Amino acid sequence: MVIQGKTPGFVKNAEAGAFWDLTDKLDDYPNLKTTFPEIQENASINGAVYGVYRGRAPMRALAALTGFDAVQNA
Numbered sequence: 001m002v003i004q005g006k007t008p009g010f011v012k013n014a015e016a017g018a019f020w021d022l023t024d025k026l027d028d029y030p031n032l033k034t035t036f037p038e039i040q041e042n043a044s045i046n047g048a049v050y051g052v053y054r055g056r057a058p059m060r061a062l063a064a065l066t067g068f069d070a071v072q073n074a
Contacts, residue, residue, distance in 0.1 A: 003051060006042070014045045021048040 003010050013019065026033045026049060034040055034053035043051035 006045070011045055014048075014050050019050045021050065022052065023047075023049045026052075 022032075023044075032052040036053075039053050040049065043049055043053070
């Protein structure tokens, strides 16, 4: 599941137990941890981590922003 932000629905469901708390498990899987505290904070609710960082390639983001037609006609 991809969450674009801390929407009220996501926060409410996380607090109700709909998602797994990943806080203790991240130490066992260092490839899922992020080195950026602000990203970790964005994936947390009340100190519990409910999401992992998902990096994006810069070129993929550029193609999404400019649209397929702009890339095709370049």
